[in-house]
Amino acid sequence: MGLKDIGEFGFIRRIxxxxxxxxxxxxxxIGDDAAAVTGDPDQLTLVTTDxxxxxVHFLRESTTGAELGHKSLAVNLSDIAAMGGFARDAFISLxxxxxxxxxxxxxxxxxxxxxxxEFDVNILGGDTTRSKQxxxxxxxxxxxxxxxxxxxxxxxxxxxxxxxxxxxxxxxAGLHLILNQIETDTPALRELRxxxxxxxxxxxxxxxxxxxGSVTSAIDTSDGLSSDIRHIAEESAVGVRLYADQIPVxxxxxxxxxxxxxxxxxxxxxxxxxxxxxxxxxxxxxASVCRDYxxxxxxxxxxxxxxxxxxxxxxxxxxxxxxAFEALGWDHFRPGIA
Amino acid sequence: MGLKDIGEFGFIRRIxxxxxxxxxxxxxxIGDDAAAVTGDPDQLTLVTTDxxxxxVHFLRESTTGAELGHKSLAVNLSDIAAMGGFARDAFISLxxxxxxxxxxxxxxxxxxxxxxxEFDVNILGGDTTRSKQxxxxxxxxxxxxxxxxxxxxxxxxxxxxxxxxxxxxxxxAGLHLILNQIETDTPALRELRxxxxxxxxxxxxxxxxxxxGSVTSAIDTSDGLSSDIRHIAEESAVGVRLYADQIPVxxxxxxxxxxxxxxxxxxxxxxxxxxxxxxxxxxxxxASVCRDYxxxxxxxxxxxxxxxxxxxxxxxxxxxxxxAFEALGWDHFRPGIA
Numbered sequence: 011m012g013l014k015d016i017g018e019f020g021f022i023r024r025i026x027x028x029x030x031x032x033x034x035x036x037x038x039x040i041g042d043d044a045a046a047v048t049g050d051p052d053q054l055t056l057v058t059t060d061x062x063x064x065x066v067h068f069l070r071e072s073t074t075g076a077e078l079g080h081k082s083l084a085v086n087l088s089d090i091a092a093m094g095g096f097a098r099d100a101f102i103s104l105x106x107x108x109x110x111x112x113x114x115x116x117x118x119x120x121x122x123x124x125x126x127x128e129f130d131v132n133i134l135g136g137d138t139t140r141s142k143q144x145x146x147x148x149x150x151x152x153x154x155x156x157x158x159x160x161x162x163x164x165x166x167x168x169x170x171x172x173x174x175x176x177x178x179x180x181x182x183a184g185l186h187l188i189l190n191q192i193e194t195d196t197p198a199l200r201e202l203r204x205x206x207x208x209x210x211x212x213x214x215x216x217x218x219x220x221x222x223g224s225v226t227s228a229i230d231t232s233d234g235l236s237s238d239i240r241h242i243a244e245e246s247a248v249g250v251r252l253y254a255d256q257i258p259v260x261x262x263x264x265x266x267x268x269x270x271x272x273x274x275x276x277x278x279x280x281x282x283x284x285x286x287x288x289x290x291x292x293x294x295x296x297a298s299v300c301r302d303y304x305x306x307x308x309x310x311x312x313x314x315x316x317x318x319x320x321x322x323x324x325x326x327x328x329x330x331x332x333x334a335f336e337a338l339g340w341d342h343f344r345p346g347i348a
Numbered sequence: 349m350g351l352k353d354i355g356e357f358g359f360i361r362r363i364x365x366x367x368x369x370x371x372x373x374x375x376x377x378i379g380d381d382a383a384a385v386t387g388d389p390d391q392l393t394l395v396t397t398d399x400x401x402x403x404v405h406f407l408r409e410s411t412t413g414a415e416l417g418h419k420s421l422a423v424n425l426s427d428i429a430a431m432g433g434f435a436r437d438a439f440i441s442l443x444x445x446x447x448x449x450x451x452x453x454x455x456x457x458x459x460x461x462x463x464x465x466e467f468d469v470n471i472l473g474g475d476t477t478r479s480k481q482x483x484x485x486x487x488x489x490x491x492x493x494x495x496x497x498x499x500x501x502x503x504x505x506x507x508x509x510x511x512x513x514x515x516x517x518x519x520x521a522g523l524h525l526i527l528n529q530i531e532t533d534t535p536a537l538r539e540l541r542x543x544x545x546x547x548x549x550x551x552x553x554x555x556x557x558x559x560x561g562s563v564t565s566a567i568d569t570s571d572g573l574s575s576d577i578r579h580i581a582e583e584s585a586v587g588v589r590l591y592a593d594q595i596p597v598x599x600x601x602x603x604x605x606x607x608x609x610x611x612x613x614x615x616x617x618x619x620x621x622x623x624x625x626x627x628x629x630x631x632x633x634x635a636s637v638c639r640d641y642x643x644x645x646x647x648x649x650x651x652x653x654x655x656x657x658x659x660x661x662x663x664x665x666x667x668x669x670x671x672a673f674e675a676l677g678w679d680h681f682r683p684g685i686a
Contacts, residue, residue, distance in 0.1 A: 037392055037495065037498065038498070038500060041501075041583070042431065042500055042501050042502075042583075043396060043426075043427040043428075043430035043431050043501070043566075043567060043568060044394040044395055044396035044427050044428055044430075044431045044433070044489075044491065045394065045395045045396070046392045046393070046394050046431065046493070046495075046498055047392060047393050047395070048392055048393075048495075049387045049389075049392075049393050051387075051389030054375055054384045054385060054386055054387075055384070055385050055386075055387050055393060055490070056382040056383065056384050057382055057383045057385070057437065057439055057472065057473065057488070057490060058381060058382035058383070058439075058473065059439045059441050059473065059474055059475050059486070059488055060441070060475050061441040061442070061443055061475045061477050061484070061486060063443045063477060063478070063479050063480070063484065064480075065480045066443070066477060066478050066479060066480060067477070088381075089381040089382050090381075090382055092381035092382075093380065093381050093382045093384065095382070099395065101395055101397045101488060103397050103398070103399040103486050104399070105399055105401045105404070105484060134395065135395065135396065135397065136397055137397055137398050137399045137486075139399050139401060139404060139405070140401070140404045141401050141404060141482070141484075142401070142402075142403045142404060142481075142482060143480075143481055143482065144479070144480060144481065144482065146399070146401065146443060146479075146484050148397070148399060148441050148475075148486035148488075150395070150397055150439060150486075150488040151382075152393070152395060152490075153382065155384070157375065157384075157386075160375065160376070160384055162376060162380055163379075163380050163381070164380075228381075229381060230381060245379070245380075
């Protein structure tokens with residue numbers, strides 16, 4: 011069955027089920043010219059949007075609909091997490107080619123709705139239209155935050171400790187598996203693929219970090235560690251020193267890189283789409299923040315470096331050698347490292 | 349010069365100029381993981397989003413960048429207008445193919461910014477990425493409105509008078525000219541093309557209508573009069589009677605239809621993308637609303653029919669004959685009338 015059989019409005023009725031997860035404050039959901047919601051008068055409104063294009067961000071034949079739905083929403087929730095905010099409402103725009111089945115789209119919405127339920131996010135609208143060739147997905151997410159807790163990219167100060175919430179480089183390895191059609195026939199390879207197609211939005215962690223009052227800047231690792239930390243450095247007018255042996259690399263990535271004779275630290279630095287949070291923490295509070303974080307989330311907050319005064323980016327290798335590093339991450343219009 | 353020459357971040361720096369039109373309440377604009385704005389605690393937040401895809405919604409070779417930028421934003425502002433709201437902030441996502449020049453994109457942003465200035469709308473973020481083939485544009489617009497003034501599709505009552513704010517069918521004729529590559533070598537043809545590529549968002553008119561307290565439902569004519577009035581009928585659980593000789597048709601459209609031996613009323617009924625406001629007004633107040641509207645905007649509020657109890661849609665012809673009419677407008681997944 012295809013979209014032609016049920017039409018645009020039939021499709022909208024079909025996908026609207028299960029979209030309203032939290033009714034409080036929703037005056038108008040899907041079905042009018044715009045959605046209408048009440049806000050918390052004490053909080054700022056956050057807005058982020060991300061566009062995913064077939065053959066640029068994903069290969070439709072290499073992903074399930076559910077994975078794609080999860081990821082499309084997750085990357086937006088990650089942006090709200092990186093501001094320290096609560097995610098509230100999502101708006102889904104789809105341009106759908108004729109060869110995209112209703113089954114795939116149902117799975118897409120199911121994957122998205124499962125994540126929306128997990129994080130108490132409403133799906134309140136969007137737009138649905140045709141595409142001549144590629145499936146295109148744009149999601150906009152509205153969030154909220156108390157202004158005093160807002161995490162920007164611009165507040166890092168010399169001496170601050172750089173931390174991140176999870177492994178880096180796994181997603182890049184997962185992408186490598188997909189692009190090279192390598193079968194994920196071991197648990198380790200499946201984990202790497204999973205890191206790429208089902209990224210975790212660190213929303214609860216972002217809220218926790220915002221509430222500590224000790225986080226001076228934050229970003230999510232979407233373009234790659236080297237590129238994302240550079241955004242913090244530039245916006246904060248500071249420099250960065252990272253320690254190669256402190257960058258969290260999973261055993262899966264280490265084993266994978268050994269097989270293909272690559273350096274996992276380079277993959278962690280240059281790989282994108284891990285969507286961990288990358289923050290700077292005031293040095294006097296970093297011990298207690300890390301302790302409380304680990305207690306709450308049963309997972310470490312990895313300390314990977316520090317902010318320095320001089321505006322340069324350097325990587326300290328295990329033997330103490332210091333190397334300058336460039337932003338190695340993903341720029342959508344320029345060739346990447348891979 | 350292409351995007352490869354300046355990169356994603358160079359492009360973002362380039363387009364960011366002139367995006368912040370109204371600084372009040374903007375805590376973070378372009379350049380962080382999300383935008384952060386303060387809201388008016390007395391007002392609801394409105395959110396709408398529209399996706400425009402090359403070869404589905406526009407032909408890149410048949411439009412200027414400035415026209416495309418204007419229209420992409422205008423269709424979103426129109427949705428806010430149809431709720432009766434103030435438009436506040438816009439978020440622009442672009443998927444850009446390699447053969448799209450920086451000149452075209454600069455013109456696109458210039459066209460959008462000119463409209464944003466006219467309606468005091470900030471451009472506060474978005475996403476920029478590559479596309480393999482088609483230029484894809486998604487815009488999300490945030491607006492606000494006092495809850496008591498909210499115009500929904502669902503409030504029409506039997507006896508209410510149906511009104512609209514401008515000519516219908518012109519945009520459809522303009523599309524015909526473009527698709528058939530008919531040269532717009534007369535002022536009349538240029539006006540028809542203009543109606544299609546530079547639609548006017550009726551934001552001020554929407555605010556006026558919302559403030560009257562007499563408008564019971566509203567929508568904008570994006571899919572076509574017959575289709576859009578049907579949304580009101582369905583959401584309000586009522587029927588509709590339109591009068592063929594009261595539907596506002598421009599002299600340009602009449603002349604154009606005469607040439608091609610078509611009925612202009614059918615074009616007005618089935619053509620989409622006029623983006624006039626289509627409202628129902630309580631009968632006891634319609635005279636004063638129309639008078640005040642005309643005085644304020646120096647343009648009539650056209651009365652085109654009335655809401656009836658029986659859930660059917662009928663068109664009264666000039667000779668008194670009554671015909672049932674279907675929703676003839678645009679459904680993105682089904683063949684249209686044209």
